[in-house]
Amino acid sequence: MEKLSPEGIIFNIQRFTLHDGPGLRTELFLKGCPLRCEWCSNPESLAPWPQVGIYKTKCISQKKCGACTDVCPQKNVLTFTRGKLTSVERHDCTNCIVCHDACPSDAIKLWGKSMSVQECMAEIRKDKGYYERSGGGVTVSGGEPLLQSEFVAALFNACKAEGIQTCLETSLYVSWKKVQSVLPDTDIIISDIKHMDPVIHKKYTRVSNDRILSNLKKLAADNRQIILRIPVIPDVNDDMANIEATADFILNDLGGRIRTLQLLSFMRLGEEKYASLGMPYKMKNIKINRRSFQKHINGLAEYFNQRGIHCVVGTKEKS
Template sequence: MTQTGNIFNIQRFTIHDGPGLRTELFLKGCPLRCKWCSNPESFMTFSQPGVYRTKCISEEKCGECKEVCSGENVLQFFEGKIGAIDRQKCKHCLACADACPAEAIKQWGKYMTVEQCMEIIRKDRGYYDRSGGGVTVSGGDPLLQSDFVQQLFKACKEDGIQTCLESTFYAEWEDVLKVLPYTDLIISDLKHMNTEKHKQYTGVNNEKILENLKHLAREGRDMILRIPVIPDVNDDDINMKETADFILNELDGHVRTLQLLSFMRLGEEKYISLGIPYRMEDVELDREEFQKKVEKICAYFNDRNIHCLVGTKEKE
């Protein structure tokens, strides 16, 4: 049976998630709901329409979306332009997105076969060879589509292409094992060491994540770990000390780089397009002072002999 995956974005020539120049596939579906997430289009496993009102030609001059929508009062217009979708009534058929000539309704998520993905990936083979790059799958969380990732990575390895898995690792170990034989590099987050606070800010506890990371270390797997540094959430000294202790005591030297990702207000337009509240709008900070704090945290990890950098660079 041909394996398909639901993909909401493919970025070529990216340099942020793994070494060299990469092709990165972002897969739909995530078990976490991090309050600071900049990719709300990744939350659901199914394809969704997103609304971009400023692009709408107008209900009067166009109205193509209304013509093809099979539901009643699903599409909601304000002052003559598409403004929202009643998500309770929407069947996610995406006929409206297909019909819209102005991309005022955008389709988030498209089912693709492994071979369709490989056709795109193979176009960049020369860049991988020259830069030491390859393919990264991210999300959402690609382990929600572990069968697809397994087959995609297997095809990459058959073509001699390096692979990188970026995951929350809030997953069953059996799903990790499907992908692991075809995975060269792993990227994951350490969002918070306190399980109650982890659940408060991400919607899930962290026990499964930490156990999977320990499993990966025992398997001898190289990892890039990341901390999204969020003001007044996980940027305190206690959390950073516990994070360092975990890396040193439990991961046995298999973290090749720890990357600190400074909080940025990103993705607000996508939240609006999906009718989801953006939960970080009240966060105010002095960017310069916050960056100094992140640099201080970076110095702390390096002082404890954990190779740490600010940003998504792998080496310095």
């Protein structure tokens, strides 16, 4: 019997992106992540299954419509305030998604659906001409895409069979076996160093950085193409002690073998998505002076470059 191609749970496919790898790219975002970074701007990526997000301003009202309550197999799962759908009781919801299918007004948004490699390739091929002209390709991100490593390996194999460059954006908080499984068809790897101190890293992400740093060292030893990123978060990882420790790690433990180090300025993004999922946004009270903070980040980039590490502010590889 012929082995069926694996399917992935994907919550977004973004075309013509310039931010995650060289050239113009098609980027696929996979659901599921073992980290819980407090500054995450994609809360819809965290759970490894399809979910619904509630946008009450789009609700027609239970009285005028009521399609969601008509089809929901669970009682008292959907909550209405002043006649408008406002939330879902997540503990009792079975994620059957029938409410989304019935909603006529997009008040219930679906985050995540199963897609086969063939279905993804049909989308990817639409932009093949752009890849060839710009030096771009396909990027798989998340969440943590290596939680679905079998699917990523199959997708990248299909891409390489058609001459399409591949890029993996990963936290690297997975087993080395999962990393190895996708390497044969992976051209570029993008990963973060969020903090060098394992205790502080765990405080803000819920996991230690030991596995991440270990996987980075193995990739560098194998001369893999690595783009490193630091999401610069005020009062979390932007102090010079952590910056100096990060530079030491890149130079001493990775042998300086990275394509680029990118510093990404903290932005308050995704608040509406948090609300739609009934999740608290933990960075709500963070207030910064954008101009002075950007000047601070420019100074950090200058420090890394003085240490001999090619560093840029933002997602472009060249300054």
